[in-house]
Amino acid sequence: MKKNDPASSIQDLRQFGEFGGVNPSITDSSTYTFLAADTMEDTFHGETQGCFLYSRHWNPSNKYLADALAALEETESGWITASGMAAITCTILELCNSGDHIVTSVTTYGGTFAFLKNYLPKFNIEVSFVNIADIESVERAIQPNTRLIYTESLTNPLLQISDIPALSDICRRNGIQLIVDNTFSPMIISPARLGADIIVYSMTKFINGKNDCVAGAICSSTDFIKRLSDVNSGTAMLLGPVLDPLRSSSILKNLHTLHIRMKQHGHNAMFLARRFSELGLKVIYPGLESHPQHDLMKELMNEEFGFGGMLAIDFGDHQTSNKIMQLMQENDIGYLAVSLGYFKTLFSCSGHSTSSELPPEIQKEIGLSEGLTRFSVGLDNDIERTYDKILYCMKELKILS
Ligand code: PLP
Numbered sequence: 001m002k003k004n005d006p007a008s009s010i011q012d013l014r015q016f017g018e019f020g021g022v023n024p025s026i027t028d029s030s031t032y033t034f035l036a037a038d039t040m041e042d043t044f045h046g047e048t049q050g051c052f053l054y055s056r057h058w059n060p061s062n063k064y065l066a067d068a069l070a071a072l073e074e075t076e077s078g079w080i081t082a083s084g085m086a087a088i089t090c091t092i093l094e095l096c097n098s099g100d101h102i103v104t105s106v107t108t109y110g111g112t113f114a115f116l117k118n119y120l121p122k123f124n125i126e127v128s129f130v131n132i133a134d135i136e137s138v139e140r141a142i143q144p145n146t147r148l149i150y151t152e153s154l155t156n157p158l159l160q161i162s163d164i165p166a167l168s169d170i171c172r173r174n175g176i177q178l179i180v181d182n183t184f185s186p187m188i189i190s191p192a193r194l195g196a197d198i199i200v201y202s203m204t205k206f207i208n209g210k211n212d213c214v215a216g217a218i219c220s221s222t223d224f225i226k227r228l229s230d231v232n233s234g235t236a237m238l239l240g241p242v243l244d245p246l247r248s249s250s251i252l253k254n255l256h257t258l259h260i261r262m263k264q265h266g267h268n269a270m271f272l273a274r275r276f277s278e279l280g281l282k283v284i285y286p287g288l289e290s291h292p293q294h295d296l297m298k299e300l301m302n303e304e305f306g307f308g309g310m311l312a313i314d315f316g317d318h319q320t321s322n323k324i325m326q327l328m329q330e331n332d333i334g335y336l337a338v339s340l341g342y343f344k345t346l347f348s349c350s351g352h353s354t355s356s357e358l359p360p361e362i363q364k365e366i367g368l369s370e371g372l373t374r375f376s377v378g379l380d381n382d383i384e385r386t387y388d389k390i391l392y393c394m395k396e397l398k399i400l401s
Pocket of ligand 1: 083084085086109111112152156181183184201202203204214215216339354
């Protein structure tokens with residue numbers, strides 16, 4: 001297989017603005033004129049190319065960004081949403097009807113878990129939660145009414161790696177769809193190339209990288225994107241979570257530096273993960289040989305972009321996690337905040353924040369300990385200096401002697 005280079009696919013895009021602008025123009029309009037009434041009618045029925053009707057349906061700024069994401073993911077098309085949750089919920093609701101069944105990784109972002117567990121039963125959609133690293137348990141969970149397998153390429157917050165080719169194989173054999181949330185590993189993992197049918201993103205995170213907005217995306221076949229945006233029955237069209245064109249335009253510019261940022265996030269996270277594990281701390285990071293799926297990660301990843309910016313350290317209990325996070329913030333190591341993919345390091349205690357939707361017994365069952373602290377490692381230029389500061393905090397709190 002040819003070396004995958006999603007960064008060059010974005011670099012090669014030729015997207016210009018009016019008057020030869022080097023960035024595409026922002027279309028600041030909700031509706032569009034037609035010179036001929038027939039063309040408007042044809043556009044309603046999805047039969048014209050290059051025409052825009054109404055910005056909830058499609059707008060040029062979102063189309064530029066969607067095309068860039070499709071290039072990144074090597075899919076035929078893309079669709080831009082107002083949040084990652086909108087991308088996830090629209091995709092699932094488009095594929096499932098009442099009476100259908102979903103198999104999902106039990107470790108997912110807490111909001112996704114809550115949607116699957118608490119919201120879908122309203123529509124009589126049944127969900128089986130499995131350990132995604134146990135391929136046999138995934139296979140056993142498939143039922144005649146299963147429509148899809150849902151997973152995250154790197155799960156939140158336990159950083160399990162989804163064996164996308166093996167999951168795709170189960171989907172092919174059962175005639176169902178594989179949906180992969182690639183929020184933690186853009187550039188690093190190329191789910192479509194590995195066999196996923198639909199890739200969803202919270203662009204709020206690494207893709208945008210600035211924590212100045214919430215946004216999402218869906219990358220898939222042209223048929224699926226047309227289905228989502230159909231004026232009569234498309235879930236995205238009818239539920240309407242469209243992103244504002246001004247935001248699309250700023251995210252598109254940030255997307256062009258994503259490859260550099262991912263390398264630096266990965267370099268810094270690898271440095272900290274190695275050092276912390278040498279100190280005997282319990283560290284979860286896919287780049288460490290101690291990670292149970294390190295070899296799988298190496299098989300699946302586009303190596304030049306590193307192992308990602310996310311790592312988790314188990315400080316044992318919630319109180320210790322809180323104390324170290326506060327002290328790290330006071331020492332300018334980063335911020336005690338949820339979310340990820342920012343240029344500064346962010347840390348949060350997963351079980352009490354972004355995974356608090358998981359009931360305590362499920363947290364325990366999946367190995368999400370009380371003190372598990374998730375780090376989204378920033379773009380620090382001198383990571384050794386950052387490491388020294390963290391070490392100082394740990395010594396102050398007698399986590400290390
Ligand atoms: N997917 C993952 C892996 C996430 O971590 C998050 C948010 O933290 C989401 C999806 C939801 O994205 P958003 O907050 O943009 O709706």
